[in-house]
Amino acid sequence: MSTDIAQLARTLDHAQTAATATSQLGDALSIEDAYAVQREILRLHLERGERYAGPKLGFTSAAKMEQMGVSDIIVGFLTREMELPVGQPISLEGLIHPRIEPELVFRLSHDVAPEDGEDAASLAARIRAATDAVAAGMEIIDSRYENFRFTLSDVVADNTSAARFVVGEWQDFPRSLSGLLVEFEVNGDVVERGTSDAILGDPLRAFDQLAAMTVKYGFALPAGAPILAGSMTPAVYLEPGQHVSARIESFPDLTVDVA
Ligand code: OOG
Ligand code: MG
Secondary structure: OOHHHHHHHHHHHHHHHOOOOEOOOOOOOOHHHHHHHHHHHHHHHHHOOOOEEEEEEEOOOHHHHHHHOOOOOEEEEEEHHHEOOOOOOEOOOOOOOOEEEEEEEEEEOOOEOOOOOOOHHHHHHHHHHHEEEEEEEEEEEOOOEHHHOOOHHHHHHOHHHEEEEEEOOOEEOOOOOOOOEEEEEEOOEEEEEEEHHHOOOOHHHHHHHHHHHHHHHOOOEOOOOEEEOOOOOOOEEOOOOOEEEEEEOOOOOEEEEEO
16 A cells, blocks of 8 residues: 555544544545545554444435535445434534435345456345345534535545434335435424435435445445445534434434434
């Protein structure tokens, strides 16, 4: 690994642990190197005793791409320590400028790994077959860059702004997830509205994207892994004292109270 990659990983990791924004890296970094920085950041998390949980997809909806000014799907990692329990007020401590967004979360019943020479379509079918549950969720993203602005390689290197996540009650899967209404509420007011089809036209297409990214960048898919499919609406800034609800049709409402 080049020292550049290790150094960039340390800079971004420090911005996160110190909850202080850092400057954008700019265009110099290739997407491949940005994923190498991200992998090195994962190594730093694991070195601190965190446990890998699963992958998260980003920018699977036009709503998010437009909000953030990027035009490609990205993938990042989640650790068990990023998951917050439902029903307890969440603290914004340790976060720089957090935003929150409604997500669908899939759960894997057993380990899945690409086989030698396996193509993405075959892997996608196996990931889907291994998925035994789906839940409404919310992701708290927190860019480590100043003003929450970034290029595509910036945001990939910064582990796709991943910071925290919450998962509602697991529901049986398989089931159709197409055409579900999504209302995102803050303090009882609907601030964003969308449908589940914001995710790639049908949330089940997330498996295809995840498989393609797994073949390319080698993400682990262990048993129990939560997989975030990507936000269905633009994200909203989190403030102390807010009550935020993700109301996704056919799922129990999921609410978090901000301390
Ligand atoms: C990047 C993360 C995008 C999603 O669900 O689309 C993402 C960001 O918006 O800062 O997690
Ligand atoms: Mg997200």
